[in-house]
Every structure is written in C-alpha cells, then in structure tokens.
Amino acid sequence: MKIAIVCYPTFGGSGVVATELGIALANRGHEIHFITYKQPVRLELLSNKIFFHEVHVPEYPLFHYQPYELALSSKLVDTIKLHKIDLLHVHYAIPHAYAGYMAKKMLEEEGIFVPMITTLHGTDITLVGKHPFYKPAVTFSINQSDVVTSVSESLKKGTLETFDIKGEIEVIPNFIDAKKYSTSFTDCQRSNMATEDERIVTHISNFRKVKRIPDVIKVFSKIQLEIPSKLIMVGEGPEKEGAERLCEELGIADKVIFLGNSNEIDKILCFSDLFLLPSETESFGLAALEAMINKVPVISSNAGGIPEVNKEGVSGFLSDVGDIEDMAAKAITILKNDEVLERFKLNALQEAHKFDIQKVLPLYEEVYERAFKGRFKNV
Secondary structure (H helix, E strand, C coil), rough: CEEECCCCCCCHHHHHHHHHHHHHHHHCCEEEEEECCCCCCCCCCCCCEEEEEEECCCCCCCCCCCCCHHHHHHHHHHHHHHHHHEEEEEEHHHHHHHHEEEEEEECCCCCCCCEEEEEECCHHHCCCHCCCCCHHHHHHHCCCCCCEEEEEEEHHHHHHHHCCCCCCCCEEECCCCCHHCCCCCCCCCCCHHHCCCCCCEEEECCCCHHCCHHHCCCCCCCHHHHHCCCEHHHHCCHHHHHHHHHHHHCCCCCHHHHHHCCCCHHHHCCCCEEEECCCCCCCEEEEEEEHHHHHCCCCEEEECCCHHHHCEEECCEEECCCCHHHHHHHHHHCCCHHHHHHHHHHHHHHHHHHEEHHHHHHHHHHHHHHHHHHCCCCC
C-alpha cells in the first residue's frame, strides 16, 4: 500500500510516533511518503520505500501569517496524484486534518478518492483544540475523517467530552521498537555525568509549561538531600531559562546538567536510574515509555494517559499533579536501595514490552485496510 503521512517534523511525541510508524510500515513492504515542512528528526535515512516531500510556503507581503494549510493541501494533492497514493494518514488534528480534508475534496473533483485516517495525539485536543477560534474547525475535521484513532483511552474520553464527535474513535496506543533496545551499550559513559556513588535522575521534554518543569527541579532538590544524585535535563523550550534560575535559587546548580536537545536519548537513559514526568497532562506519556524500555523506572503524575503506561508500584509510582512531597518520597523509596531499584528497572522493561511496535503495527494495518476498502462508500 502507498501511504502518505503528514506530521510535525520536530522532537515532539506526535512527530516521533508518526516517523517511527512510517519506518516500520516501510520495513513491512509499504511505500511511505512523508509530507511536511522539513525532514522529520527521526527520519535519518530515505530508501526505495521511504520518501520525503517538503512543503514550501511562498512568502507574500500581503499575508501577516503565511498560509501553511493552503500550501500543505496543495502539496498533498500534487503528491497523491503523482505517486498514486492509496491512503492519507495525518497526525495531530491542527492543521493537518483540516488540510487533509481540503486535499480530499480537491481530489474528488478529479475522481480520485483517498481515505484519510486522523490520529489524535494530545494538545491538539486538550489544549489548542479547545480554543473557541479552533474548536469548530477541529470538530469538523475529525468528523470528516474516514477513521479517527487516539493514542490512549484518556485522550479518547477527553475528545468525546470536548467535541461533538459523530463517529467512533479507536484507541491504538503509542509504541516502542523493542528491537532497537535489545542490545545494551557496553559503555554508557556514566562517569561523565556523575560519580560512582551518585544516582542519576533524568527528565526529557520540550520544556513547555504543561510539563511542570519547576516541579522536576523541586522534586530533585528533595531527592538530593537524602541521596547523592545528579539531574540531567534534556530538551529546549520556554521553561528552560526559568528552570536554570530555580536551580541557582535552590543552590543545586552544580548538580543539574542541562543538555539541550539531543539525538542520544538512549545513551542518556542508559545511565539513568530514575525518570521524572510530573506533567499537568499527557495524552499518553511517550517519554515515560522510552525511559521504561531502557530499564528506567518512572515517577510521574497520574494525569491523562500516563497511568496507562506507568503502572503504580510496578514500573514506578504515580502522584497527584503538583504533589512534590509525594513524588520525592516515592523517588527516594526506589533509589535508596539497590535491590529495590533493580526490581523496578526490570519491571519497567517488562511493562514497556507490552507496547512493542510489532504488537501495535497490525492494528494500524487493519485500520488502513478497512479504510481503503470503504473509500467509495460515501461517493
């Protein structure tokens, strides 16, 4: 099957999932065409089964904001016609589902019918999509999709509560490619980050407000009072500068390492002992899953879809959003004893394998096949 995938090409979870999905589909013989404004960060190699089509947005002085949706729709039409695409899969409702719908309608004028699958990932629904300016368009785009999927039960529930959705939403969880983690690094270079007697605590995100970055710093501040440790902060975003100031104020700047964005996440997680994810909300918690597949237990909030990934008392612990004392206490419980830490590490790995891409991929293929067979039902 020839599949066009539309996604954001950045370090965000939806773009990572879309890219990894496309690569896995190509490995199973499908022809994959990524369509976005730059090559996705996880798309390192193109092949005879993987193609990238860049969306160019011409700049005109007339426009205060350049019309990306219009450029994307036109690019979709051209790519689908040129490469005889069978199916369109858009990740993140805004603006991809809307642009996808416009492309579908333009193609139908020429007698070309391409089904569209829309995958909802999170803030496109829980944050941006709720805004009165966008809600009507988001609702319309979802309802015009041939199939709608959600990455968690929590996100599905939130979508149905927020929008007037006419059809079904199918839950297909995010995933991890377990094969990529089957061999461990022989040298994690742990000594570059911490001394032998220190634990390493890690946080990885886009440093937006919803990630509650100050909570990460405050939880670690309490951990390091009880257990010698270092905190590694990976990512860039608007909350980073404030986090650096908070470290100075708490007197722990020498124990916190800010690495910025990194393509060596696996190496960083290789030498980590604990992962902190105190988010205000998460549709799924992909960062937690990536930690778990690297045998890193997770201390997280119980918001959104996180409890569907991080199992209480098994792969880590859950706390109410903002409960810094509880998160710190539970973190110390895991870190203070080598045997306890090792048990949580093994449990985290075992739980992560439940989300192996080889278990999730057939769910998407079944959806694709069903959508493709039914592409003429409304014509």
